[in-house]
Amino acid sequence: DIQLTQSPSFLSASVGDRVTITCRASQGISSYLAWYQQKPGKAPKLLIYAASTLQSGVPSRFSGSGSGTEFTLTISSLQPEDFATYYCQQLNSYLFGQGTKLEIK
Amino acid sequence: EVQLVQSGAEVKKPGESLKISCKGSGYSFTSYWIGWVRQMPGKGLEWMGIIYPGDSDTRYSPSFQGQVTISADKSISTAYLQWSSLKASDTAMYYCARTDYCSGGSCYRGAFDYWGQGTLVTVSS
Numbered sequence: 001d002i003q004l005t006q007s008p009s010f011l012s013a014s015v016g017d018r019v020t021i022t023c024r025a026s027q028g029i030s031s032y033l034a035w036y037q038q039k040p041g042k043a044p045k046l047l048i049y050a051a052s053t054l055q056s057g058v059p060s061r062f063s064g065s066g067s068g069t070e071f072t073l074t075i076s077s078l079q080p081e082d083f084a085t086y087y088c089q090q091l092n093s094y095l096f097g098q099g100t101k102l103e104i105k
Numbered sequence: 106e107v108q109l110v111q112s113g114a115e116v117k118k119p120g121e122s123l124k125i126s127c128k129g130s131g132y133s134f135t136s137y138w139i140g141w142v143r144q145m146p147g148k149g150l151e152w153m154g155i156i157y158p159g160d161s162d163t164r165y166s167p168s169f170q171g172q173v174t175i176s177a178d179k180s181i182s183t184a185y186l187q188w189s190s191l192k193a194s195d196t197a198m199y200y201c202a203r204t205d206y207c208s209g210g211s212c213y214r215g216a217f218d219y220w221g222q223g224t225l226v227t228v229s230s
Contacts, residue, residue, distance in 0.1 A: 043222060044142075044200070044217070046217060046218050089217070091216060092214070094166070099150070
Protein backbone atom coordinates (compact mmCIF):
# COMPACT_ATOMS: atom_id res chain seq x y z
CA ASP A 1 0.00 0.00 0.00
CA ILE A 2 1.13 3.52 -0.76
CA GLN A 3 1.80 5.52 2.38
CA LEU A 4 1.63 9.31 2.74
CA THR A 5 3.89 11.21 5.10
CA GLN A 6 2.92 14.81 5.77
CA SER A 7 5.28 17.25 7.46
CA PRO A 8 5.50 19.08 9.69
CA SER A 9 2.74 17.92 12.04
CA PHE A 10 2.65 21.36 13.68
CA LEU A 11 3.66 24.70 12.29
CA SER A 12 3.73 28.02 14.08
CA ALA A 13 3.77 31.14 11.90
CA SER A 14 2.77 34.78 11.80
CA VAL A 15 0.37 36.72 9.61
CA GLY A 16 2.18 37.62 6.41
CA ASP A 17 4.58 34.67 6.54
CA ARG A 18 5.14 32.29 3.65
CA VAL A 19 4.66 28.69 4.72
CA THR A 20 5.17 25.35 3.03
CA ILE A 21 3.74 21.96 3.95
CA THR A 22 5.14 18.79 2.41
CA CYS A 23 3.49 15.50 1.56
CA ARG A 24 5.60 12.52 0.51
CA ALA A 25 4.24 9.33 -1.05
CA SER A 26 6.02 6.01 -0.60
CA GLN A 27 5.58 5.32 -4.31
CA GLY A 28 4.98 7.51 -7.32
CA ILE A 29 1.41 8.74 -7.62
CA SER A 30 1.81 11.01 -10.64
CA SER A 31 -0.30 14.11 -9.86
CA TYR A 32 -3.08 12.30 -8.03
CA LEU A 33 -2.92 14.47 -4.93
CA ALA A 34 -5.27 16.94 -3.27
CA TRP A 35 -4.98 19.38 -0.38
CA TYR A 36 -7.71 20.29 2.10
CA GLN A 37 -8.16 22.87 4.84
CA GLN A 38 -10.17 22.09 7.94
CA LYS A 39 -11.19 24.55 10.63
CA PRO A 40 -12.44 23.41 14.04
CA GLY A 41 -16.00 22.11 13.95
CA LYS A 42 -16.21 22.36 10.17
CA ALA A 43 -16.05 19.96 7.26
CA PRO A 44 -12.82 19.92 5.25
CA LYS A 45 -12.61 22.25 2.27
CA LEU A 46 -10.88 21.34 -1.00
CA LEU A 47 -8.05 23.75 -1.84
CA ILE A 48 -5.96 22.06 -4.53
CA TYR A 49 -6.51 19.02 -6.75
CA ALA A 50 -4.36 17.27 -9.34
CA ALA A 51 -1.39 18.46 -7.24
CA SER A 52 -1.43 22.03 -8.51
CA THR A 53 -4.91 23.06 -9.70
CA LEU A 54 -6.59 25.64 -7.51
CA GLN A 55 -10.20 24.82 -6.68
CA SER A 56 -12.65 27.49 -7.76
CA GLY A 57 -13.05 30.22 -5.17
CA VAL A 58 -9.82 29.47 -3.31
CA PRO A 59 -7.55 32.51 -2.88
CA SER A 60 -4.51 32.64 -5.13
CA ARG A 61 -2.14 32.84 -2.14
CA PHE A 62 -2.58 29.05 -1.98
CA SER A 63 -0.57 27.02 -4.45
CA GLY A 64 0.41 23.39 -4.89
CA SER A 65 3.30 21.78 -6.68
CA GLY A 66 4.99 18.44 -7.20
CA SER A 67 4.46 15.13 -8.88
CA GLY A 68 5.58 11.56 -8.34
CA THR A 69 6.46 11.26 -4.65
CA GLU A 70 6.96 14.78 -3.30
CA PHE A 71 4.34 17.49 -3.11
CA THR A 72 4.07 20.87 -1.44
CA LEU A 73 1.30 23.24 -0.42
CA THR A 74 2.43 26.84 -0.13
CA ILE A 75 0.60 29.76 1.37
CA SER A 76 2.37 32.87 0.08
CA SER A 77 1.24 35.35 2.73
CA LEU A 78 -0.64 33.98 5.71
CA GLN A 79 -3.92 35.60 6.56
CA PRO A 80 -5.71 35.26 9.91
CA GLU A 81 -8.33 32.96 8.39
CA ASP A 82 -5.65 30.51 7.19
CA PHE A 83 -4.88 29.18 10.65
CA ALA A 84 -6.33 25.69 10.43
CA THR A 85 -5.35 22.07 9.88
CA TYR A 86 -4.25 21.00 6.41
CA TYR A 87 -4.42 17.51 4.93
CA CYS A 88 -3.08 15.98 1.77
CA GLN A 89 -4.92 13.10 0.09
CA GLN A 90 -3.68 10.57 -2.40
CA LEU A 91 -6.38 10.14 -5.03
CA ASN A 92 -5.52 6.60 -6.18
CA SER A 93 -6.36 5.07 -2.81
CA TYR A 94 -8.09 8.10 -1.21
CA LEU A 95 -5.66 7.85 1.71
CA PHE A 96 -5.17 11.05 3.75
CA GLY A 97 -1.98 12.36 5.26
CA GLN A 98 -1.76 12.79 9.03
CA GLY A 99 -2.43 16.52 8.93
CA THR A 100 -0.53 19.73 9.68
CA LYS A 101 -1.88 22.06 12.31
CA LEU A 102 -0.98 25.65 11.46
CA GLU A 103 -1.03 27.86 14.52
CA ILE A 104 -0.50 31.55 15.14
CA LYS A 105 2.96 32.39 16.52
CA GLU B 106 -25.93 24.76 -5.93
CA VAL B 107 -24.33 21.42 -5.06
CA GLN B 108 -25.25 20.30 -1.56
CA LEU B 109 -24.75 17.19 0.51
CA VAL B 110 -26.97 17.18 3.58
CA GLN B 111 -26.35 14.58 6.25
CA SER B 112 -28.68 13.22 8.89
CA GLY B 113 -28.51 14.49 12.44
CA ALA B 114 -26.37 13.52 15.40
CA GLU B 115 -26.93 10.12 16.96
CA VAL B 116 -26.38 8.76 20.47
CA LYS B 117 -26.35 4.97 20.63
CA LYS B 118 -25.40 2.16 22.99
CA PRO B 119 -22.77 -0.46 22.20
CA GLY B 120 -24.26 -3.31 20.21
CA GLU B 121 -26.97 -1.20 18.62
CA SER B 122 -27.35 -0.75 14.87
CA LEU B 123 -27.31 2.55 13.02
CA LYS B 124 -27.76 3.92 9.51
CA ILE B 125 -26.85 7.51 8.70
CA SER B 126 -27.61 9.28 5.45
CA CYS B 127 -26.24 11.79 2.97
CA LYS B 128 -28.65 13.41 0.49
CA GLY B 129 -27.27 15.05 -2.62
CA SER B 130 -28.84 17.87 -4.56
CA GLY B 131 -27.92 20.40 -7.23
CA TYR B 132 -26.13 17.92 -9.47
CA SER B 133 -26.63 14.55 -11.18
CA PHE B 134 -26.38 12.17 -8.21
CA THR B 135 -25.67 9.19 -10.45
CA SER B 136 -22.73 10.87 -12.18
CA TYR B 137 -20.40 11.05 -9.17
CA TRP B 138 -19.07 8.62 -6.60
CA ILE B 139 -19.76 9.44 -2.95
CA GLY B 140 -17.14 8.82 -0.30
CA TRP B 141 -17.37 8.46 3.48
CA VAL B 142 -14.72 9.80 5.86
CA ARG B 143 -14.30 9.22 9.59
CA GLN B 144 -12.78 11.71 12.01
CA MET B 145 -12.36 10.48 15.55
CA PRO B 146 -12.26 13.11 18.31
CA GLY B 147 -9.13 15.22 17.97
CA LYS B 148 -7.77 13.05 15.15
CA GLY B 149 -7.24 13.18 11.41
CA LEU B 150 -9.30 12.17 8.41
CA GLU B 151 -9.71 8.49 7.48
CA TRP B 152 -11.20 7.34 4.20
CA MET B 153 -13.76 4.58 4.77
CA GLY B 154 -15.13 3.74 1.35
CA ILE B 155 -16.89 5.00 -1.75
CA ILE B 156 -20.01 4.13 -3.69
CA TYR B 157 -21.19 4.84 -7.21
CA PRO B 158 -24.94 5.48 -6.89
CA GLY B 159 -25.46 4.70 -10.58
CA ASP B 160 -25.00 0.97 -10.02
CA SER B 161 -24.11 0.76 -6.27
CA ASP B 162 -20.55 -0.37 -7.04
CA THR B 163 -18.78 -0.03 -3.68
CA ARG B 164 -15.15 -0.01 -2.60
CA TYR B 165 -13.97 -0.17 1.02
CA SER B 166 -10.78 0.85 2.74
CA PRO B 167 -9.17 -2.31 4.12
CA SER B 168 -9.43 -0.74 7.58
CA PHE B 169 -13.22 -0.59 7.34
CA GLN B 170 -14.05 -3.64 5.21
CA GLY B 171 -16.50 -5.79 7.15
CA GLN B 172 -16.98 -3.10 9.82
CA VAL B 173 -19.51 -0.93 7.98
CA THR B 174 -21.84 -1.13 4.98
CA ILE B 175 -22.15 1.60 2.40
CA SER B 176 -25.24 1.76 0.21
CA ALA B 177 -27.22 4.18 -1.92
CA ASP B 178 -30.74 4.77 -3.19
CA LYS B 179 -30.46 6.68 -6.44
CA SER B 180 -34.21 7.24 -6.59
CA ILE B 181 -33.92 9.64 -3.66
CA SER B 182 -30.30 10.77 -4.26
CA THR B 183 -29.17 9.44 -0.92
CA ALA B 184 -26.13 7.49 0.24
CA TYR B 185 -25.93 5.60 3.51
CA LEU B 186 -23.39 4.38 6.02
CA GLN B 187 -24.49 1.70 8.43
CA TRP B 188 -23.31 -0.39 11.34
CA SER B 189 -24.86 -3.63 12.53
CA SER B 190 -23.29 -3.56 15.99
CA LEU B 191 -21.73 -0.33 17.21
CA LYS B 192 -18.70 -0.14 19.47
CA ALA B 193 -17.52 2.70 21.67
CA SER B 194 -14.61 3.12 19.26
CA ASP B 195 -17.09 4.08 16.50
CA THR B 196 -17.61 7.40 18.29
CA ALA B 197 -16.62 9.96 15.69
CA MET B 198 -17.74 12.56 13.19
CA TYR B 199 -18.62 11.04 9.83
CA TYR B 200 -18.55 13.02 6.61
CA CYS B 201 -19.78 12.21 3.13
CA ALA B 202 -18.21 13.88 0.13
CA ARG B 203 -18.61 13.92 -3.64
CA THR B 204 -15.71 12.53 -5.65
CA ASP B 205 -14.97 10.85 -8.99
CA TYR B 206 -17.02 11.89 -12.02
CA CYS B 207 -18.45 9.31 -14.43
CA SER B 208 -19.75 9.81 -17.93
CA GLY B 209 -20.28 7.57 -20.92
CA GLY B 210 -19.06 4.50 -19.07
CA SER B 211 -15.76 6.07 -17.98
CA CYS B 212 -14.89 7.51 -14.60
CA TYR B 213 -12.39 10.28 -13.93
CA ARG B 214 -10.48 10.34 -10.65
CA GLY B 215 -11.23 13.44 -8.63
CA ALA B 216 -10.82 14.94 -5.21
CA PHE B 217 -13.54 15.26 -2.61
CA ASP B 218 -14.92 18.55 -3.85
CA TYR B 219 -18.18 18.94 -1.92
CA TRP B 220 -18.67 17.74 1.64
CA GLY B 221 -21.65 17.17 3.89
CA GLN B 222 -21.82 18.99 7.20
CA GLY B 223 -20.95 15.84 9.14
CA THR B 224 -22.89 13.48 11.40
CA LEU B 225 -21.64 13.05 14.96
CA VAL B 226 -22.09 9.50 16.22
CA THR B 227 -21.64 8.91 19.94
CA VAL B 228 -21.59 5.35 21.25
CA SER B 229 -21.73 5.08 25.00
CA SER B 230 -23.28 2.80 27.58
